[in-house]
Amino acid sequence: MFTIKNYVKVKDLEEAYELNQKRNNVVLGGIMWLKMGSRNIQNAIDLSALGLEKIEETEDSFEIGCMATLRQLETDSRLNSYFDGAIAESVKSIVGVQFRNTATIGGSIYGRFGFSDPLTCLLVLDTYVELYKKGIIPLSEFVDMPRDNDILVKIIIKKDTRKVSYLSYRKTATDLPVLTCAVARTEDGWLAAIGARPARAKLIRDERKMLGREPEEDEIAVFQSFVEENTVFKSNMRGSGEYRRHLAGVLLRRGIRAVSERGE
Ligand SMILES: Cc1cc2nc3c(=O)[nH]c(=O)nc-3n(C[C@H](O)[C@H](O)[C@H](O)COP(=O)(O)OP(=O)(O)OC[C@H]3O[C@@H](n4cnc5c(N)ncnc54)[C@H](O)[C@@H]3O)c2cc1C
Incomplete structure (x- = not known):
């Protein structure tokens, strides 16, 4: 207590x-x-008197105050229609509705938990954190920064034409995930994030262009091997590192296919 x-x-x-x-x-x-x-x-x-619980849409981005709850992210139709429902998918298995009505996105992202679903999902979007003193930083940098005493004010997600898919694997519904996986295809190519390894989610960019816009199975297999070889998977009570490596390949393939099937 x-x-x-x-x-x-x-x-x-x-x-x-x-x-x-x-x-x-x-x-x-x-x-x-x-x-x-x-x-x-x-x-x-307590930050609750500062009006930081809003989700606002501007011409080029979504701005999510740190006190917005996971349930707000799950039910916001603007956010979810823009990002193919991926954000809702990334929070819907977290405990239950009452829990998600209370847990905040600020606490979730500031915490940079090794099991985090929303952190994995937001990493494949063009996401930034606004810190009170340090200003606006890409989430991909923030995820590896040591914890300090700044205040996370808001999350900013830039709008672009990317297509995205989020998947997780849990042993039972609402348990912590054994593995999380997000995939996106941008104008510049593909990226994936793998989390619950069990360590902070890792962002992997397809810089070598292994995947075409609508990749064939052999292209997916090459990218899958690249991700499996370049990602550290460890063991804990939920699964072994080897099992996680296998799951990562399965979820990655499913995510890439799901994005491909949506077309451009
Ligand atoms: C039983 C249980 C099961 C869970 N299952 C999952 C799961 O399956 N998947 C998943 O992704 N997550 C899971 N979570 C994590 C949960 O979704 C939230 O991420 C977590 O509760 C933190 O959010 P909070 O609003 O409660 O933060 P708090 O508990 O209030 O704070 C967490 C930390 O963040 C700091 N903090 C909070 N807000 C700010 C801010 N604006 N600026 C700076 N620091 C800040 C606090 O000081 C504290 O150190 C689980 C949590 C619990 C307790």
Whole structure:
């Protein structure tokens, strides 16, 4: 059980940032992960009065406030029609609706959990995180940055013509995933992200152009071998590294075929 000595509903991001510089102070998202721990928190920093729970569409992007819940991402018709339903697919197996009504995208992405479904999915989109002090950074960089005391303000997903597919494998519905896989085809070619390896999702770009726009089975097999050989898979209670490597190949093939079948 965790304990909170003092609860602060901040009036602006500067106040949140200042408070967050002390080791025993903690920013609150939906508190679903935090409450599983046993931290003694001096000041709990609540961002809920800052209007950061909105999902906004602009001409060239979607901007998702850090306090938007996973359920908001799942049910937002603009986001999901734009990205082929992949974002909804990436959160729909996370525990249950009541849980997703509380867990936030800010807590999910800031946490950079090794099992994260939405992190895997957002990596194959043109996604950026806006940090209060460090500014706007591509998610592909943020994923490998060490944790610090900045505040994740919003997630920005640029609109483009990419097609995308998200898949995960779980032993039982709503359990943590054994493996996650997202695939996208952009104007420049293909990319894939593999997560729950069990480590932070890894983005792999088809820089050698192994895959054509609508790849044949032999092209898919070459890319699959490349991903399997260049990705580290490890073992834990949910599965062995070898099993994960096999699953990655299966999900990757399915994802590439699903994107291909959608045409241009
Ligand atoms: C039982 C259980 C099962 C789960 N299953 C899955 C699953 O299958 N797939 C999956 O992808 N995820 C899963 N999750 C993770 C979950 O989806 C959320 O990612 C997680 O709960 C964190 O979101 P939160 O809003 O609850 O964050 P919190 O618990 O409130 O915070 C998490 C961390 O992020 C920090 N933080 C929060 N918001 C910000 C911010 N704006 N700026 C800076 N730091 C911030 C907090 O200080 C804390 O360190 C599971 C979690 C639990 C507890």
